[in-house]
Amino acid sequence: MGVSGSGKSTVGELLAERLDVAYAEADSFHPPANIRKMAAGTPLDDEDRRPWLDAIARWLSERSGQGGVVSCSALRRRYRDRLRDSGAPLFFLHLDGSEELIAGRLKDRKGHFMPRSLLRSQFATLEPLEPDEHGAAVPIGGTPAEVTERALAVLAP
Ligand SMILES: Nc1ncnc2c1ncn2[C@@H]1O[C@H](COP(=O)(O)OP(=O)(O)O)[C@@H](O)[C@H]1O
Numbered sequence: 114m115g116v117s118g119s120g121k122s123t124v125g126e127l128l129a130e131r132l133d134v135a136y137a138e139a140d141s142f143h144p145p146a147n148i149r150k151m152a153a154g155t156p157l158d159d160e161d162r163r164p165w166l167d168a169i170a171r172w173l174s175e176r177s178g179q180g181g182v183v184s185c186s187a188l189r190r191r192y193r194d195r196l197r198d199s200g201a202p203l204f205f206l207h208l209d210g211s212e213e214l215i216a217g218r219l220k221d222r223k224g225h226f227m228p229r230s231l232l233r234s235q236f237a238t239l240e241p242l243e244p245d246e247h248g249a250a251v252p253i254g255g256t257p258a259e260v261t262e263r264a265l266a267v268l269a270p
């Protein structure tokens with residue numbers, strides 16, 4: 114989990130490779146209308162995110178027990194609750210970094226529908242993990258390989 118540009122896709126793929134489990138990119142579960150809306154510079158609302166979270170929850174429940182990594186922003190507590198309702202045992206890794214660091218990385222990202230102008234609203238929507246949630250924050254400084262090592266250390270201390 115984490116805001117746009119926090120490294121979910123980059124680190125998620127590396128993590129899945131290291132764990133030898135399936136990987137899913139949550140962006141690919143958005144209905145086309147959601148992609149169009151974000152590309153036009155408008156943040157999604159809860160209603161837009163409902164079918165998207167339902168589709169990700171389906172993927173999770175189909176894979177329950179086999180392991181897997183999904184890179185999904187899961188910005189609000191209630192979105193994570195929806196994913197937990199899938200029944201799959203989930204561990205949320207929050208890729209955690211400053212708006213300044215992430216904005217800098219997004220400047221160099223090419224060929225992605227998400228405009229940088231939405232980063233502010235992503236931070237405004239973000240609700241960090243609460244103490245009762247199974248998961249941990251992972252600082253995103255350093256290379257993707259370093260962040261992946263940090264995530265692995267948290268998963269298997
Ligand atoms: N640890 C890192 N160091 C430098 N650049 C990174 C790092 N992680 C990701 N990036 C780059 O930052 C941008 C956003 O990463 P991405 O994985 O697309 O984030 P998200 O999936 O969360 O939107 C991409 O251009 C990616 O190559």
Ligand SMILES: O=C(O)[C@H](O)[C@@H](O)[C@H](O)[C@H](O)COP(=O)(O)O
Nearest residue numbers: 116117118122140157162186227
């Ligand atoms: O809930 C949302 O507002 C979106 O799903 C958003 O959080 C997500 O991050 C976008 O799909 C952009 O994609 P990237 O995170 O890959 O930039």
